Amino acid sequence: MNSSNSQHFLWLPLSQRLTFTLTLLVLGLGYLFAMLHVFSSHAGRDGDPGLSVTDLIIAYSGSPGDTRLEAALKGPMQNMLSGEERNTIIAWVRSETGEAGYRSEVEPIIEARCLTCHEGSNPHIPTLASYQDVAKLVERDTGMDIFTLVRVSHIHLFGLTFIFFLTSLIFSHAFLRPLWFKCVVIAVPFVGIILDVASWYLTKVHPAFAWVVMGSGALMALSFAIQWAVSIWQMWFYRLPRDLVEAQGALPIVGQPATIRA
Numbered sequence: 001m002n003s004s005n006s007q008h009f010l011w012l013p014l015s016q017r018l019t020f021t022l023t024l025l026v027l028g029l030g031y032l033f034a035m036l037h038v039f040s041s042h043a044g045r046d047g048d049p050g051l052s053v054t055d056l057i058i059a060y061s062g063s064p065g066d067t068r069l070e071a072a073l074k075g076p077m078q079n080m081l082s083g084e085e086r087n088t089i090i091a092w093v094r095s096e097t098g099e100a101g102y103r104s105e106v107e108p109i110i111e112a113r114c115l116t117c118h119e120g121s122n123p124h125i126p127t128l129a130s131y132q133d134v135a136k137l138v139e140r141d142t143g144m145d146i147f148t149l150v151r152v153s154h155i156h157l158f159g160l161t162f163i164f165f166l167t168s169l170i171f172s173h174a175f176l177r178p179l180w181f182k183c184v185v186i187a188v189p190f191v192g193i194i195l196d197v198a199s200w201y202l203t204k205v206h207p208a209f210a211w212v213v214m215g216s217g218a219l220m221a222l223s224f225a226i227q228w229a230v231s232i233w234q235m236w237f238y239r240l241p242r243d244l245v246e247a248q249g250a251l252p253i254v255g256q257p258a259t260i261r262a
């Protein structure tokens with residue numbers, strides 16, 4: 001009944017506890033760096049410092065705001081042309097007519113109203129001399145592209161599963177009641193990985209899924225912290241309850257005889 005994979009830490013050989021402890025220490029450090037990385041690559045995208053749901057929406061689905069050309073036409077460049085001309089350009093930006101639409105509708109306005117300054121001689125302001133120049137200013141920010149997402153997905157799915165397999169296997173030697181809580185702490189990160197990765201794609205469809213990205217990340221981190229702290233604590237600083245000592249360290253795991261579980 002007391003197979004070693006269902007035994008409390010204190011029944012495990014010192015060498016195994018040492019292996020577990022060192023693994024947890026390095027993984028803990030890795031987790032801190034991973035969080036730093038998430039923070040530094042997403043925080044502040046919306047203009048405010050700190051990591052917010054808006055930052056995640058912009059990272060995954062892009063910025064819903066105006067393109068650079070539209071922002072300029074509504075802002076500093078608004079007096080350079082008539083309202084009608086401005087509407088024509090903005091309508092083109094939002095249409096799908098591309099270069100053909102540009103040639104027939106927009107190019108004449110740009111030539112008449114903008115090229116005196118934007119013909120390319122001033123290196124500090126964008127050139128509007130060719131269609132390609134203008135196209136660069138109307139590229140919509142659609143967030144992380146699918147290929148990047150696919151690449152990051154497979155790294156996350158493999159990497160995080162590997163990490164949580166290790167921490168959960170170590171944590172399975174801990175004594176934690178109620179038993180359902182222990183099982184939840186083990187299951188949450190695995191469910192979290194799937195929800196997290198799926199929500200990156202779903203945020204492109206609906207921005208509300210950024211909340212799921214945020215929530216699943218937080219739950220994963222919380223489970224990791226619980227597994228980490230409980231494991232370290234019980235390996236080195238814990239005194240076992242009496243009934244567990246009598247059962248020779250065999251942990252109450254689902255499926256074992258009720259006599260041990262009592």
Ligand code: HEC
Binds near residue numbers: 069076
């Ligand atoms: C009298 C000169 C002048 C004319 C005419 C002019 N611009 Fe500008 N434009 C500037 C200057 C100077 C800047 C840089 C300073 C600023 O952004 O206010 C600028 C900046 C811009 C920018 C960059 C804004 C950014 O994101 O930094 C865009 C886009 C732009 N202009 C578009 C246009 C368009 C389109 C027209 C024609 C409808 C136009 N401009 C007409 C002088 C001009």
